[in-house]
Amino acid sequence: MDKLLQILSELHPDIDFETQDKLIDGMILDSFDIVTLISEISEVFDVTISAEHIIPDNFNSARALYALIQQLEDEE
Amino acid sequence: MLFTSYEFIGFTAILLFVYYLIPQKYQWMLLLLFSYIFYYMADPAYLIYILTTTITIYFTACLIEKNADRQSAFLKQHKETLLRDEKKAYKDGQKRIRRRTAGLCILLNIGILAAVKYTNFLIGNVNGMLQAFGQEKQLSFVSLVLPMGISFYTFQAIGYLVDVYRGTVRAEKNPLKFALFVSFFPQLVQGPISRFGDLSKSLYEKHSFDSKAVCFGLQRILWGFFKKLVIADRILTGVTTIISDIDTYNGVYAFVGMVFYTLELYADFSGGIDITIGIAEALGITVQENFNRPYFSKSLKEYWRRWHISMCSWFRDYIFYPVSASKAMQKFSKFARKHWGDSIGKRLPVYAATFIVWFATGIWHGANWNFIVWGLANWCVLMISEELEPAYMQFHNRFHLDKKPAYKLFQTARTFLLVCCLNMFDCYSSVAETFRAFGTMFTAGNWGVLREGALLNLGLSMLDYGILVFGVIVLLAVSLVQRSGSVREKIGRKPYPIRVCLWFGMFLLIILLGAYGVGYDSSQFIYNRF
Numbered sequence: 341m342d343k344l345l346q347i348l349s350e351l352h353p354d355i356d357f358e359t360q361d362k363l364i365d366g367m368i369l370d371s372f373d374i375v376t377l378i379s380e381i382s383e384v385f386d387v388t389i390s391a392e393h394i395i396p397d398n399f400n401s402a403r404a405l406y407a408l409i410q411q412l413e414d415e416e
Numbered sequence: 417m418l419f420t421s422y423e424f425i426g427f428t429a430i431l432l433f434v435y436y437l438i439p440q441k442y443q444w445m446l447l448l449l450f451s452y453i454f455y456y457m458a459d460p461a462y463l464i465y466i467l468t469t470t471i472t473i474y475f476t477a478c479l480i481e482k483n484a485d486r487q488s489a490f491l492k493q494h495k496e497t498l499l500r501d502e503k504k505a506y507k508d509g510q511k512r513i514r515r516r517t518a519g520l521c522i523l524l525n526i527g528i529l530a531a532v533k534y535t536n537f538l539i540g541n542v543n544g545m546l547q548a549f550g551q552e553k554q555l556s557f558v559s560l561v562l563p564m565g566i567s568f569y570t571f572q573a574i575g576y577l578v579d580v581y582r583g584t585v586r587a588e589k590n591p592l593k594f595a596l597f598v599s600f601f602p603q604l605v606q607g608p609i610s611r612f613g614d615l616s617k618s619l620y621e622k623h624s625f626d627s628k629a630v631c632f633g634l635q636r637i638l639w640g641f642f643k644k645l646v647i648a649d650r651i652l653t654g655v656t657t658i659i660s661d662i663d664t665y666n667g668v669y670a671f672v673g674m675v676f677y678t679l680e681l682y683a684d685f686s687g688g689i690d691i692t693i694g695i696a697e698a699l700g701i702t703v704q705e706n707f708n709r710p711y712f713s714k715s716l717k718e719y720w721r722r723w724h725i726s727m728c729s730w731f732r733d734y735i736f737y738p739v740s741a742s743k744a745m746q747k748f749s750k751f752a753r754k755h756w757g758d759s760i761g762k763r764l765p766v767y768a769a770t771f772i773v774w775f776a777t778g779i780w781h782g783a784n785w786n787f788i789v790w791g792l793a794n795w796c797v798l799m800i801s802e803e804l805e806p807a808y809m810q811f812h813n814r815f816h817l818d819k820k821p822a823y824k825l826f827q828t829a830r831t832f833l834l835v836c837c838l839n840m841f842d843c844y845s846s847v848a849e850t851f852r853a854f855g856t857m858f859t860a861g862n863w864g865v866l867r868e869g870a871l872l873n874l875g876l877s878m879l880d881y882g883i884l885v886f887g888v889i890v891l892l893a894v895s896l897v898q899r900s901g902s903v904r905e906k907i908g909r910k911p912y913p914i915r916v917c918l919w920f921g922m923f924l925l926i927i928l929l930g931a932y933g934v935g936y937d938s939s940q941f942i943y944n945r946f
Contacts, residue, residue, distance in 0.1 A: 370717075371732050372802065375740040375766045379749045388746065391738040392582040415504070 341406050347380045348402055361401040369399060377405075387412040417457050419605070419691050420644060427454070428695055432630070435699060440622030444596055447619075447699070451601040455564070462563040465532070466599055469525050473573045474594045476521035477580040480514045481587040518581045522574055529570045532560050537783035565604045567780060571730055573598050576612040578734055585613045593620055602695040606688050608706040608726035615703065623700030628908075633698025635904050638922050639894075640690030645930030647887040648684035651676050652931075654874040659843045662853050665874075667860025670853040672871065674836040677843050679888065682711065685724070709895045714827035716797050716834055727780075731773050740769035763802075771795055781842075786850065790841035797834065883929045 348357040351373050355363075363369045369377070377399075378389045387409055398408045417424045431450050435443055455462055487510045491503060498506070536557045543554045576597070579585040588594040596619060597612060658665040658673030665673065689706045696703040706725050713719035720728055739745060745765045753761025771792075778791020817823040837854065844850040872878065897903050907918055 371736060372766050372770075374737075375769060376762050378741050379746065379762060379765055382746050383750065383753065388743065389741060391733075391741045392584075394733075394737045394741065395584070 341402070343384055344381070344406050344409065345402055347377065347384065351376065357402040361403075363401060364396040364399050374399060381405075381409060385409050385413065417454060419688060420641065432698055435623075436625040440624070443623060444593065444620045447600065448592055448596040451596065451599040451604065454601040455599060455604065458564045459561070461561050465528065465561075465563040465566060466569060468528065469570055469573050470591075470595045470598045472521050472524055473577050473598075474588070474591050476517055477577050477587040477594075478589070479517055480577075480581050483510060483514050483517075484583065486510075514581055518577055521577060525570050525574060529566055532562050532566065534779070534783045535560060565606070568607045568609055569598050569604060571727075571780075572609045575609065575730055575734060579612060585616075588612070588616070596620075600696075600701075602692040603703060606685070606692070607724075608689065608692070608704050609730050610704060610726065615701075618701045621700070626700065629700055630698045632904050632908075633694045633696070635907075635919060636694030636697055637691050638694075638919065638926065640687045640692075640694060641926050641930070642887070642922060643683040643687030643690065643891065645926055646883065647891065648680045648687060649931040650876075650880055650884055650887070651680045651683070653880075654871075654876045655680055655843070657874045659853075662844070662849060662856075666853060666856035667862040668857070668866060668870070669862075669874075670840075670860075671857050672874075673843065673853075674840050678711075678832070678836045678839050681839060681842070682707075683887075683891065709898065711832050711835070712828055712895065713831050714824060715831055716794070716801060719831055719835060720794075720798075727777075731777055735776055736769055736773045739772050740765050745769060766802075767799055770798065774798075785847050786841045786844070789847045789850075790838060793838055793841065797838070887929070 345357050349355070352368065355368055357363075360366075360368065374394060378394075382388060389408070389412065393408060393412075398404055417427060427450070431446070435446055438446060452463070455466060487507065490506070491498070539555045539557055546553060546555075576585070580587045588597065593616075597610075597616060600610075600615070600619065603610060655673055655677045658669050658676070662670075686707045693703050693705070704726060708722040708725065710719050710723035713722055745768065748768070749761055749765045751761075752764045756764075774791040774795035775788065776791075777794075778788040781787040781790070812818040840850050840854055841847070844853055871881070876884075894903055897906065907915055910918070
């Protein structure tokens with residue numbers, strides 16, 4: 341989780357990602373951020389997030405995103 | 417049948433009357449019937465194309481879902497006996513089948529779209545190359561029907577198929593209901609490009625007569641007519657005059673032309689969408705909004721979140737994300753990180769995927785180099801803005817200007833002018849002409865002609881300008897009021913006589929000030945041709 345929080349805070353240093361749960365709905369992360377995130381996550385966690393996983397529910401909070409990463413790690 | 421024609425008004429009135437008269441369980445069937453009549457009246461030949469898309473996508477979606485269900489059942493049945501690797505191999509195999517099935521169907525439908533829309537563009541380019549290499553032989557152009565709204569309904573149907581493939585919506589089992597989703601007539605011509613998950617909620621429901629919904633729908637239609645007939649079709653004369661003769665109308669005229677065109681485009685397109693949403697609303701159906709006061713944007717990036725929202729989100733979800741999340745792009749990212757460092761490696765996939773999206777957006781708008789260059793020009797501006805973002809942040813943090821109203825106004829005006837410049841590609845007949853017209857703004861030195869009444873030489877009289885100024889002020893005022901909530905809701909809370917006066921006044925304004933009848937060509941909405 342710490343690694344993910346670090347990736348996120350590099351994108352938006354001014355956001356508290358531990359508490360924020362409206363990253364997409366609140367338009368904090370835009371499509372460019374999401375693609376950068378996918379690329380970073382792929383590099384750090386060695387999992388592939390495909391287009392079908394890019395839905396607001398998976399990206400609205402760091403916790404949800406981490407749950408997705410864990411799910412993908414289990415599958416792979 | 418044009419949205420602004422008497423036939424269309426009559427057609428919609430009959431539909432509304434019968435819709436609330438028949439048993440509610442037949443309402444969606446009536447909509448399907450009217451949608452096909454609408455399309456048939458445009459040209460019976462169009463039906464072949466829309467039926468092909470409907471049938472192929474319907475069956476492919478059902479096949480994909482059947483495969484996914486079979487997979488779930490199999491895995492459930494063999495939950496205890498299959499090893500983890502065996503399960504994964506089975507799932508990957510089934511997914512590959514579904515991906516190939518969907519891919520083939522998408523290829524077929526994009527192929528149809530490409531064939532009718534881009535064949536002559538391709539032939540023209542091949543001929544140009546043959547000529548450049550000194551070959552005398554030229555290929556003949558072919559005569560092809562370009563079905564009305566094909567870009568819109570093809571994208572809408574493909575979006576549905578991808579959603580079924582991704583498992584975000586269930587496939588529609590009733591072929592006639594699916595046919596209605598593809599052909600729903602108010603949005604067939606110029607969108608919005610609806611998602612099945614959104615539109616189907618209200619499209620197939622039973623609707624009781626709701627006087628408020630019908631009233632609101634009619635008000636929205638009236639507002640659409642105001643934008644189209646009072647602003648867009650009146651300003652059209654000036655735009656046509658300027659862009660048709662670049663030698664006479666250059667410099668300041670080119671500037672006026674690009675501003676006029678940008679106003680016309682918004683009034684025309686959003687007016688058409690108002691009519692679409694209004695009709696749907698009167699029928700009890702919710703169609704998504706396509707605009708969010710785009711000319712109030714403070715950057716081009718924001719503008720593209722507020723203009724033609726359904727198309728932009730379509731490109732984002734079905735092209736941008738799949739391309740940027742693809743294995744090839746991830747490999748490219750790793751390669752770039754390894755060879756050029758983290759900073760470039762992070763950004764390159766985003767820029768590459770955005771390039772593809774903007775190329776596709778450009779060519780989607782039309783088989784013309786103007787549109788391709790327009791798309792790529794947007795891409796360039798967006799990427800430059802992205803690169804300059806840290807510098808902007810530093811500037812804003814240092815001077816704290818971004819909170820000041822005057823600076824916000826400056827940002828809005830700057831974005832509006834930028835959009836005006838980019839829209840010039842849409843106006844002129846070629847890329848070279850566009851650049852020539854743009855260049856004359858800085859070289860012609862004829863800004864003084866404005867004082868000599870030059871604007872009255874554009875086919876618009878003082879009365880026309882008066883009406884246009886009035887129309888734009890009303891549009892601006894409504895947009896400002898909208899920021900704090902629905903204007904119709906606000907008017908709805910006023911006493912009855914005021915409400916009647918307001919809406920009847922709007923009706924009279926359209927009748928008195930609208931540009932229609934002899935001498936006017938309200939023949940097309942701009943986005944019909946896309």
